[in-house]
Amino acid sequence: MATALKPVDVAVIGLGATGGVAVLPLARAGLKIAGIEAGTWMDPHRDFHADEVFNNIRRQVTTSPKAQREIPTVRTGPGEKARQAGAHPMMNAIGGTSIHYWAQSWRLKEWDFKTRSETLRRYGAAAIPAGTTLEDWPLTYDELAPFYDLVEDEVGVSGAAGNIGGRLTGRGNPFESPRAKEYPMPPLRGSGFTDHMAETARKLGWKPFAPPAAINSQTRKGRSSCVYHGFCGNGGCHVSAKGSTAVTTIPEAQKTKNLAIFDNTHVTRIETDGNGRVTGVRYLRNREEFFQPAKVVLLAGYTYENSRLLLLSKSKPYPKGLSNNHGQVGRHYFGHWNSFVTALFPYDINTWYGLPAQGATCDEWADDSFDHSGMGFIGGCSLHVYTERHPIEGAAMNTFGRAPGWGSAWKKFIHDNAGRMSNTYIQTNTFPYETMYLDLDDDIADPLGDPVCRINTGGMRENERRSTQYAHGKMEQWFQAAGAIEVNKSPAFVPGVSTHAYGGTRMGDNADTNVVNRWGFSHEAPNLGVLGASVMGTSGARNPTLTAQALAWRIADYLVKNWKSVSR
Amino acid sequence: MPDEHDLTRRDLLVATAFVPLAALTAAAQTGPAALTAGQMKTLEAFIDRLIPTDELGPGAVEAGAQIYIDRVLAGPNANEKAQFLEGLEAVNAFAQRTQGAPLADLPAEKRDLVLKAIDENTAQELPQGRQFFNRARRLTLEGMFGDPYYGGNKNFAGWDLIRYPGPRPAVDAEMQRMDAAPAPYHRSAWGTQYK
Numbered sequence: 168m169a170t171a172l173k174p175v176d177v178a179v180i181g182l183g184a185t186g187g188v189a190v191l192p193l194a195r196a197g198l199k200i201a202g203i204e205a206g207t208w209m210d211p212h213r214d215f216h217a218d219e220v221f222n223n224i225r226r227q228v229t230t231s232p233k234a235q236r237e238i239p240t241v242r243t244g245p246g247e248k249a250r251q252a253g254a255h256p257m258m259n260a261i262g263g264t265s266i267h268y269w270a271q272s273w274r275l276k277e278w279d280f281k282t283r284s285e286t287l288r289r290y291g292a293a294a295i296p297a298g299t300t301l302e303d304w305p306l307t308y309d310e311l312a313p314f315y316d317l318v319e320d321e322v323g324v325s326g327a328a329g330n331i332g333g334r335l336t337g338r339g340n341p342f343e344s345p346r347a348k349e350y351p352m353p354p355l356r357g358s359g360f361t362d363h364m365a366e367t368a369r370k371l372g373w374k375p376f377a378p379p380a381a382i383n384s385q386t387r388k389g390r391s392s393c394v395y396h397g398f399c400g401n402g403g404c405h406v407s408a409k410g411s412t413a414v415t416t417i418p419e420a421q422k423t424k425n426l427a428i429f430d431n432t433h434v435t436r437i438e439t440d441g442n443g444r445v446t447g448v449r450y451l452r453n454r455e456e457f458f459q460p461a462k463v464v465l466l467a468g469y470t471y472e473n474s475r476l477l478l479l480s481k482s483k484p485y486p487k488g489l490s491n492n493h494g495q496v497g498r499h500y501f502g503h504w505n506s507f508v509t510a511l512f513p514y515d516i517n518t519w520y521g522l523p524a525q526g527a528t529c530d531e532w533a534d535d536s537f538d539h540s541g542m543g544f545i546g547g548c549s550l551h552v553y554t555e556r557h558p559i560e561g562a563a564m565n566t567f568g569r570a571p572g573w574g575s576a577w578k579k580f581i582h583d584n585a586g587r588m589s590n591t592y593i594q595t596n597t598f599p600y601e602t603m604y605l606d607l608d609d610d611i612a613d614p615l616g617d618p619v620c621r622i623n624t625g626g627m628r629e630n631e632r633r634s635t636q637y638a639h640g641k642m643e644q645w646f647q648a649a650g651a652i653e654v655n656k657s658p659a660f661v662p663g664v665s666t667h668a669y670g671g672t673r674m675g676d677n678a679d680t681n682v683v684n685r686w687g688f689s690h691e692a693p694n695l696g697v698l699g700a701s702v703m704g705t706s707g708a709r710n711p712t713l714t715a716q717a718l719a720w721r722i723a724d725y726l727v728k729n730w731k732s733v734s735r
Numbered sequence: 736m737p738d739e740h741d742l743t744r745r746d747l748l749v750a751t752a753f754v755p756l757a758a759l760t761a762a763a764q765t766g767p768a769a770l771t772a773g774q775m776k777t778l779e780a781f782i783d784r785l786i787p788t789d790e791l792g793p794g795a796v797e798a799g800a801q802i803y804i805d806r807v808l809a810g811p812n813a814n815e816k817a818q819f820l821e822g823l824e825a826v827n828a829f830a831q832r833t834q835g836a837p838l839a840d841l842p843a844e845k846r847d848l849v850l851k852a853i854d855e856n857t858a859q860e861l862p863q864g865r866q867f868f869n870r871a872r873r874l875t876l877e878g879m880f881g882d883p884y885y886g887g888n889k890n891f892a893g894w895d896l897i898r899y900p901g902p903r904p905a906v907d908a909e910m911q912r913m914d915a916a917p918a919p920y921h922r923s924a925w926g927t928q929y930k
Contacts, residue, residue: 218882218925225811356908395911397906398902514913515898515913515916516913517911517912558880558897562880562897563876572872573872574784574785575787577786578786578794581897582897
């Protein structure tokens with residue numbers, strides 16, 4: 168029998184990138200919150216190290232036991248046995264993935280919110296990718312913009328505004344949608360190489376810029392500026408320059424005394440009453456079972472766990488899983504297409520130090536920044552070159568057919584070239600499809616016997632394959648203009664378990680095709696809200712976190728303003 | 736970094752069970768942890784040809800990559816130990832069959848012929864050869880170029896070979912110029928006693 172705890176106003180499941188943001192406006196408004204988190208606090212001195220084996224090989228920052236037991240399986244579709252992935256992008260810690268992410272903090276663009284209608288208007292019905300379940304978002308960029316402002320200020324985003332109130336500034340991203348004001352901090356500095364790439368792009372007539380990042384470019388709110396030491400990705404920040412929610416919004420929320428954190432928990436079910444309202448959260452802590460009653464539950468796990476927990480939480484009113492009477496939980500899922508083009512230079516480019524968010528980005532070939540008439544695809548890719556390279560990764564480099572893979576000739580090759588190779592980060596506008604969805608695995612379960620999440624990819628997508636191929640050609644052009652002597656374009660592939668996982672609890676006005684409404688609350692269980700990229704219906708050609716955080720603030724804001732009607 | 740800090744760190748790490756026991760008890764060890772003495776000789780004979788000592792400096796064995804491999808197979812990579820050792824023994828048998836002696840008894844040129852046959856997929860009756868080669872190469876890279884804390888990269892030989900300037904706690908703009916060549920920072924992230 169579960170021990171019943173003292174009721175709270177709001178139970179937030181997961182204190183990561185989005186739950187960690189939502190607790191701040193809730194706590195400031197005086198609501199009593201239980202923050203229920205599978206992990207615990209990480210300590211910069213104890214847990215974060217300038218060590219590639221620790222961070223990138225053994226993944227000791229990112230490998231948390233609970234998530235390790237819940238790695239999703241992947242298959243193309245029905246009839247095929249799913250295989251469990253070797254690694255997972257989920258995280259159990261206060262701060263969640265915002266501890267170890269690259270912290271690239273983008274806003275989506277107006278186009279991302281109304282891709283379907285804009286595509287119909289500009290290119291006609293034939294341009295809509297075959298089989299997609301794409302819908303316009305139920306809100307516009309303008310409605311989300313004030314929340315982007317709030318989050319950028321609280322977590323601390325560095326960047327240069329490209330468009331303030333419709334006026335191009337001549338700096339930053341000229342393709343971005345209008346901002347109300349400048350970023351809270353100037354952009355991170357470039358490195359010699361990223362400056363060289365930016366200069367090259369300008370010569371091509373492109374408009375490169377230093378992309379926005381939730382990383383201090385200067386000392387701010389008592390946190391250090393970035394020290395560019397080269398262990399940011401998959402690692403925690405040893406000087407807390409990275410604006411993870413563990414060092415920003417969560418401690419701010421704690422100051423109000425309205426946030427109680429329950430760490431090292433394993434949430435097993437969200438409970439409901441006979442009327443279909445949620446009543447609280449059941450969880451295990453030290454093998455003991457507890458029930459946390461709450462007037463409102465906000466589900467803020469990683470995309471895979473959001474769908475999984477809903478599907479596992481079956482009850483009389485919800486025989487197919489919580490909020491799934493319309494069969495939409497798990498639907499409209501998609502993993503972001505991320506791909507790589509690598510280049511070899513005939514001189515040292517010295518990208519060992521720095522961080523992945525230190526870079527030069529070009530947005531010419533993303534979204535609807537260019538005319539797609541006759542192209543055979545919609546969307547495109549952002550192109551990003553960056554720094555931070557580690558020695559094992561450096562030694563394991565592609566030899567571009569210029570040397571064997573071992574022996575003295577190889578040794579000479581890596582001696583000369585390990586510091587001369589550049590990678591890129593290319594993010595594709597990715598869309599949901601009828602045959603791509605999440606469900607529960609038939610065979611693989613966690614130690615409690617709860618099946619893990621299963622990803623059904625549906626196979627190759629012609630639209631994304633074409634847009635990625637097109638962008639790779641642009642990246643090759645950029646590298647060659649910069650002096651590269653070899654360029655290698657990786658073939659496009661359908662993402663399996665992804666660090667940018669979208670959908671499964673999509674947001675939309677139509678309850679037949681969406682799990683949550685325009686405010687982020689369930690169409691079926693009115694006091695259940697969902698946070699995270701799992702509510703997003705398009706990806707943009709950029710990292711999801713800032714948008715998911717802005718949506719999290721917005722749902723919290725809505726809850727505060729409509730507390731009586733939502734909590735009843 | 737002063738040594739007492741490292742002790743504190745190590746104590747904390749024991750508490751969080753992050754570091755394999757093999758790494759923490761390294762000082763007390765006399766022989767290999769996962770491999771027998773014979774297997775260790777075979778492994779050394781193999782990785783010595785992957786990254787040989789030559790005019791560019793120490794190779795994998797001199798840098799201690801085999802120590803790293805031994806420790807990870809005893810600790811974090813224990814689940815691949817059986818398969819790895821099976822592959823190692825199979826390669827040794829292949830050397831005996833094709834070159835007339837166990838790998839460790841062969842001169843460098845003949846060991847190269849063994850590696851070449853596996854790398855080029857011409858090794859008959861060695862179905863697991865390719866997979867073993869890839870794993871052995873990967874673990875050798877991890878040992879040679881990883882932090883010396885884990886047993887390899889002795890005297891920072893791996894980092895110096897590829898001209899990696901070292902894990903500095905902070906880096907200024909000058910050090911990030913394309914033509915910058917910062918002085919090698921010969922420190923382990925875990926303290927000065929690991930070389």
